[in-house]
Amino acid sequence: MTTKTRIQLSVMMFLQFFIWGSWYVTMGTYLNEIGFQGTAIGNSYSTVNLAAIVAPLFVGMVADRFFEGQRVLAFLHFLGGLVLFWVSTIKDPTAFYWVLLLYSLCYMPTLAIVNAVAFYQMDDPEKEFPGIRVLGTIGWIVAGLVVGFLKVEPTEIPLQIGGGVSIAMGLFALSLPKTPPKAKGEKVTVGKVLGFDALRLMKDRSFAVLIISSLLISIPLAFYYGFTNLFLNEQGMSNAAGKMTMGQMSEIIFMLLMPWFFRRLGVKKMILIGMFAWVARYILFAYGNNEELVAMFYLGILLHGICYDFFFVTGQIYVDKAAPEAVRNSAQGLITLVTYGIGMYLGSVYSGIVVESKEVLDAAGKVVSHDWRHIWLVPAGLAAVVLLLFAALFREKKEVRM
Incomplete structure (x- = not known):
């Protein structure tokens, strides 16, 4: 190049x-x-x-x-x-x-x-x-x-x-340089594109547990993406958008450290740590404030590197290693569909319902704030349940761990 x-x-x-x-x-x-x-x-x-x-x-x-x-x-x-x-x-x-x-x-x-x-x-x-x-x-x-x-x-x-x-x-x-269509003349099916060809891998319990857990954990994850900026602004944090970029900065750092963690911890422990980080993040948001406990907000933002890399990236690595080469692309399509697609869709809709149920209105019926503590405890609880189910049911294969 x-x-x-x-x-x-x-x-x-x-x-x-x-x-x-x-x-x-x-x-x-x-x-x-x-x-x-x-x-x-x-x-x-x-x-x-x-x-x-x-x-x-x-x-x-x-x-x-x-x-x-x-x-x-x-x-x-x-x-x-x-x-x-x-x-x-x-x-x-x-x-x-x-x-x-x-x-x-x-x-x-x-x-x-x-x-x-x-x-x-x-x-x-x-x-x-x-x-x-x-x-x-x-x-x-x-x-x-x-x-x-x-x-x-x-x-x-x-x-x-x-x-x-x-x-x-x-x-x-x-x-940009010319990029010809890579599948020109090939027969393509809806099932292959969406990853349905990889559904047969669900016969393997650990693969099925990972896919189902990925879908379920994506529901509480949507609370962060949709409402954190509103939350921080209502708490009085200045330049909330700028400060939230600390999450992406930590993502870069942990991405660079991924190989080191992967060799020492393996798939299951890394995904569990990622899930626990989501629970911890929401608890930090629930009980922190923009005064003497503002460090809890910053820590919740900085956990993004672990939340994203240890869960999403590790899951993609596991799928790549566990799936046979013939259905590897379909398997990646499947995990993307259940996380960024179905799981996050359900989470976005559900998070909106929860947030609306915790609105604080003034005498004219206008929303003036929200009961954020009880809002954040909902995704924290959901993530904790998924964490426990994954810990109990997932079995890591040695060849994938390596």
């Missing part, structure tokens, strides 16, 4: 996650500000998860078979940018939901497409991809720092920033 190509792919990955990070973290705060109740906020976040279910169908059945990757990327980001500007003008919950779903259907397929564009240009993806992918996390961090610095969290401006950068990404993608 030439230096020019490396720079192009690095910019691509940076912009890809800058776009998502610019609006996603603070959207709950903005929607609360314009009068959306918890259920409407949770439903809005669920559009991303619905799109995550549909995205593999578009990528596998259409993009990978008929079009060059960089051209699809350009079209989706340019169109998505325009739609995101449209989203920023909407104040009605129902209309907001449907237009944001349209945007999500534009954005979510691009997550797979940027990887495909990057992999095609690489001589040794195993060595070269991590250095490119980390620019995505840096892009998310910079987006949070920019939004926090501008002090625009409760406004529509983050959506407009995301829209503007998305249009710029669409134009930039046209300059």
Whole structure:
């Protein structure tokens, strides 16, 4: 891979996650500000998860078979940018939901497409991809720092920033190296694209336990992604969006340490630690405050590295090692479907219901705050139950551990 190509792919990955990070973290705060109740906020976040279910169908059945990757990327980001500007003008919950779903259907397929564009240009993806992918996390961090610095969290401006950068990404993608459709002429089925071909692996108890646990643990996980920024702002934390990027900073650190932990702990212990970190995070949020116990908030944010890497990344590694080569891609598709798709969708909807049930209203019926302690104890309890079930039922195979 030439230096020019490396720079192009690095910019691509940076912009890809800058776009998502610019609006996603603070959207709950903005929607609360314009009068959306918890259920409407949770439903809005669920559009991303619905799109995550549909995205593999578009990528596998259409993009990978008929079009060059960089051209699809350009079209989706340019169109998505325009739609995101449209989203920023909407104040009605129902209309907001449907237009944001349209945007999500534009954005979510691009997550797979940027990887495909990057992999095609690489001589040794195993060595070269991590250095490119980390620019995505840096892009998310910079987006949070920019939004926090501008002090625009409760406004529509983050959506407009995301829209503007998305249009710029669409134009930039046209300059990316040519990436021909990798599945041109191949027969592709819905079952293969969504990972259903890997369902036969569910006969193995430990694999089934991992998949089911991944689905269930994703439900409490959605509380963090949808409502942490609103929570921190209501607690009076300044520059909450900027401070939340400490979570992505810790993610980079623990990602680099993953091989060391994996050799010493193995799959089961790492996933259990990841699950426990989610329980601990929510308890820290429930009992901390923005005064003498503010360190509990910061610790809860910093746990993101363990929460994400030890659970999501370790689970993907286990699936890659446990699945036979013939269904390995389908197995990865399956775990992505049950976590980012089905599990997070259920979690987004349920978290909205819980948050709305704990709203504190003024005499005029306007939401002024929330009973956050009891809100955070709900996902903490759910995560604890899944942790106990996983600990009791999962058996780690020695060859996978190695």
